[in-house]
Structures are given as structure tokens and as C-alpha cells.
Amino acid sequence: xxxxxxxxxxxxHIRAQSQMAAGDLAVFDAGRCADGYALGLAVGRRFGDAxxxxxxxxxxxxxxxxxxxxxxxxxxxxxxLQAANRERYPRYWDELVGTADGSGVPLLHVILVxxxxxxxxxxxxxxxxxxxxxxxxxxxxxxxxGESTAIAAHNEDGNVALVGHTYLVKATLPDGVSITAYTCxxxxxxxxxxxxxxxxxxTLDSVPPVNDEIVPGAIARNFVSRDxxxxxxxxxxxxxxxxxxxxxxxxxxxxxxxxxxxxxxxxASGNRFTVHDAGASxxxxxxxxxHLQVNQVQDENSMxxxxxxxxxxxxxxxxxxxxxxxxxxxKYPIFMTGPVLYTLCTVLFDLDEETMTIYSGNPKNRxxxxxxxxx
Numbered sequence: 001x002x003x004x005x006x007x008x009x010x011x012x013h014i015r016a017q018s019q020m021a022a023g024d025l026a027v028f029d030a031g032r033c034a035d036g037y038a039l040g041l042a043v044g045r046r047f048g049d050a051x052x053x054x055x056x057x058x059x060x061x062x063x064x065x066x067x068x069x070x071x072x073x074x075x076x077x078x079x080x081l082q083a084a085n086r087e088r089y090p091r092y093w094d095e096l097v098g099t100a101d102g103s104g105v106p107l108l109h110v111i112l113v114x115x116x117x118x119x120x121x122x123x124x125x126x127x128x129x130x131x132x133x134x135x136x137x138x139x140x141x142x143x144x145x146g147e148s149t150a151i152a153a154h155n156e157d158g159n160v161a162l163v164g165h166t167y168l169v170k171a172t173l174p175d176g177v178s179i180t181a182y183t184c185x186x187x188x189x190x191x192x193x194x195x196x197x198x199x200x201x202x203t204l205d206s207v208p209p210v211n212d213e214i215v216p217g218a219i220a221r222n223f224v225s226r227d228x229x230x231x232x233x234x235x236x237x238x239x240x241x242x243x244x245x246x247x248x249x250x251x252x253x254x255x256x257x258x259x260x261x262x263x264x265x266x267x268a269s270g271n272r273f274t275v276h277d278a279g280a281s282x283x284x285x286x287x288x289x290x291h292l293q294v295n296q297v298q299d300e301n302s303m304x305x306x307x308x309x310x311x312x313x314x315x316x317x318x319x320x321x322x323x324x325x326x327x328x329x330x331k332y333p334i335f336m337t338g339p340v341l342y343t344l345c346t347v348l349f350d351l352d353e354e355t356m357t358i359y360s361g362n363p364k365n366r367x368x369x370x371x372x373x374x375x
Contacts, residue, residue: 146280
């Protein structure tokens with residue numbers, strides 16, 4: 001049922017303002033929105049409580065980003081980030097502003113969490129030194145394209161501040177393309193995973209380049225992944241993530257649902273990127289570069305997960321879910337349960353069934369929270 005709530009959310013027809021039953025995951029369909037600000041405003045109003053709660057609990061924001069933002073060295077960095085991203089992606093910038101206005105959260109707070117990866121490497125640590133950012137250790141993926149199976153399975157891992165502060169956003173863009181995105185409270189959709197009605201889907205993994213590889217004040221990853229939601233094809237998706245002059249690189253697992261193709265694309269500053277096609281041998285990706293040659297932080301968490309994954313034989317989606325639910329390594333489990341890092345959910349994209357399935361809890365238990373058709 002379509003509800004016309006123009007006076008409540010300008011330029012948007014809201015289909016569902018209440019939470020839908022999907023485990024602990026709230027789903028919001030903003031309907032057709034005329035512009036970026038209207039979409040951000042609708043999301044901000046619907047999830048204002050979650051956004052405000054996340055901002056209160058996020059210790060990285062409170063103890064690092066906000067104090068740094070008030071210092072002299074931060075001003076030119078923040079100004080450059082805002083100018084570069086607003087100029088390249090004006091509609092997504094308006095969306096960010098709308099999210100702040102709709103939730104009642106200061107715009108600075110929303111800006112900082114969306115630029116977190118581009119700011120933290122420049123925040124002085126103890127003794128006033130700028131040190132390598134500690135890797136997040138967030139997200140693990142298994143990609144497999146064989147004769148009988150074409151899947152991308154993904155653990156969405158995050159800081160404890162994100163527990164209970166994520167939601168699923170659906171919307172129809174002005175050109176008629178619909179998007180579905182798993183979203184962290186206060187951030188642009190999606191820094192995690194999503195898909196659109198063009199048959200393009202994706203999951204994301206952070207990667208840890210050393211500080212010398214980072215370009216200050218350039219294009220931010222949250223804006224690139226927001227743009228990825230609007231890709232017209234797999235080739236267009238690769239172009240959208242490889243063409244911007246990014247500050248920090250990323251790992252993108254891209255899917256062509258209709259073409260039954262999955263690729264992993266690793267990017268870095270200086271418009272560097274490589275493409276790896278998934279095949280019948282399972283491809284596991286944690287949070288280190290696998291094929292693009294980049295100087296990177298040696299992340300023990302990722303290396304431990306990669307070593308453990310190599311011990312698995314994966315030829316089906318059930319085996320992929322078992323791998324992502326593994327907790328054998330007590331210090332660095334693939335399925336994370338705290339105290340700092342948590343697996344927020346697991347998602348399985350099945351290109352043959354054309355579905356996105358979200359699991360709550362350990363995916364080995366097959367506790368399905370939500371199933372959504374990809375086409």
C-alpha cells in the first residue's frame with residue numbers, strides 16, 4: 001500500500017514507515033524520492049532514534065573524531081573532504097544533509113562518521129604522533145561460481161557501536177531504478193552490501209593501506225559505495241569504483257545477477273585497481289589486499305581468518321555458511337562475538353535463485369531473518 005505523506009516527507013511517497021518483521025532488522029521503503037535530500041530526510045526521520053543512539057555510543061566518534069575535528073590540523077582536511085565529495089557527488093551530499101536534518105543529529109557528526117576511514121589515519125595517537133590506523137578486521141567473504149552454484153556469502157562485521165544500529169533501506173530513484181541497501185545508522189547507503197533493479201549487487205571489505213598510500217582530502221569510500229548502488233551494469237560498476245581519485249582504497253565484490261558473474265575488485269589511491277573473476281575454486285577475502293600490490297598494514301586478524309578459511313572445502317552455499325560461522329580460532333574467529341568486533345549479520349547472494357538472504361546469529365544455524373528477490 002502506498003501512503004502519500006508529502007507534508008511529512010517532502011517529495012517522497014512513503015510505502016512503509018513502521019518496522020517490518022525481519023529478526024532485529026528494520027526495513028524501510030522510502031518509495032520514490034525526487035532528490036537526494038528527500039531520501040536522506042525520510043531515512044533520518046524514520047531512523048532518528050537509532051542514529052542518535054549510535055552517535056551517543058560510538059566511542060571512535062566521541063573520543064577521536066570529534067576532538068580531532070576541533071583542532072587546527074583538522075580544518076583543512078575536513079574542508080578538502082567536503083569540497084571534493086560535494087563537488088563530485090552533489091546529490092549524495094544532499095542525502096547526507098537530509099539524514100542529519102531528519103534525525104536531528106548535528107551535521108558535523110554525520111560528516112565525521114561518513115568520512116571516518118579518511119580521517120582516522122591523520123588523528124594523532126598518544127604522544128602526538130600520527131600512527132598507522134589499527135585495522136578494523138571487519139567483514140569476510142566467500143565467492144564461488146561453479147556449474148551448479150553461483151554465490152557470494154558475506155559476514156558484515158563491525159564495531160560494538162553498530163550493534164542494534166543498522167537497518168535496510170529501499171528506495172526508488174528519480175530515474176526509476178530501485179535500490180536496496182544494508183545501512184549503518186547515520187551513514188550513506190551502503191557501506192556494507194546492497195543491490196539494485198539493474199541486476200547489480202555487491203558486498204564490501206575494508207583493506208588497510210599504510211598511511212603513505214593514503215591521499216588526504218580526496219574521494220571517500222562511503223560516497224563511492226553510494227554511487228555503486230546506481231550502477232547500470234557490471235562494467236559500469238567497475239568504472240564507478242575505479243575512476244574516482246579516492247583517498248583510501250577498498251575491496252568490492254561485484255555481482256552481475258543476470259550474467260551469473262562475480263568479480264572481486266581491489267582499489268587504491270592513484271586510480272589503481274585489479275579485477276579477479278570468481279570461479280569454481282572458492283575465493284575468500286578478509287581485510288587485506290589479495291591481488292593488488294599495495295603497501296598495507298599486516299593485519300593479524302585477517303591473516304588468521306584467511307589461514308582458517310584455507311582449511312575448508314567449499315562447494316555449496318551450506319558449506320560457505322559453515323565457513324562464515326566458524327569460531328575455532330578463539331582470538332580471531334571468522335564469526336565474531338565481541339567484545340569490540342561483532343558479526344552484525346550474514347548475507348548470502350544466490351545468483352541462480354536470484355535472492356538475497358540475510359541470516360541473524362551464527363549462519364551455521366540457518367536462522368533466516370529476511371529473503372528478498374534480486375530481480
